Amino acid sequence: MTDVTGTDEYVRRRRGIVSTPNHRALSDKAFAPLQPIDRRTHADVTSEARPGFPACRFRQHIHRNHQERTVSLQVNAIMLGVKDLARAKKFYEGLGCTIDKDTRHFVSFSLGEGSPQLALYEWEAAARDAGVSADGSGFRGASFHFNPDSREVVDEMMRNAAAAGGSVIKEAAPAQWGGYFGYFSDPDGHLWKVTTYAS
Secondary structure, three states, rough: OOOOOOOOOHHHHHHOOOOOOOOHHHHHHHHHHHHOOOOOOOHHHHHOOOOOOOHHHHHHHHHHHHHHHOOOOOEEEEEEEEEHHHHHHHHHHHHOEEEEEEOEEEEEEOOOOOOEEEEEEHHHHHHHOOOOOOOOOOOOOEEEOOOOOOHHHHHHHOOOOOOOOEEEEEEEEOOOOOEEEEEEEOOOOOEEEEEEOOO
């Protein structure tokens, strides 16, 4: 056992002065293996803390990544897989949609300024494109909504859908919450809800 009598440590102990560990220093030592060795002085680091130096470039990279993660979601196009492309094309033309592109396996429509494009893709080809099975039936858990300004337009849209080869799924009627709506489907079973909030 080391004799500390007469040393500064002995004097501190006698006077009741007990040294406490430097937790910051201990923490720095614990994480030292994970940190790059920087042999510059504090003045060197301070003088170089400006754009173009590694530390700042790292912070700028984090900031860019944060900005990329917060880009808002936008819908530019809606694609529907259809069993008969010609039939589906005729249906949506009957609803007044304007053809934008028309190819052998794909048709897209312009729905007007501020709206996403509507695209029709052959069912099997759409499944291959997504890498999923083409089997599917029943309710798909999704519907498209159109909100005109009057009940008259709701009724007109329902009539147009039926005349173009679609099916009226739910006749338009007053809603309990005060609006007016109905459901129709296109020839491939995709649901559309036409709703007005006008009384």
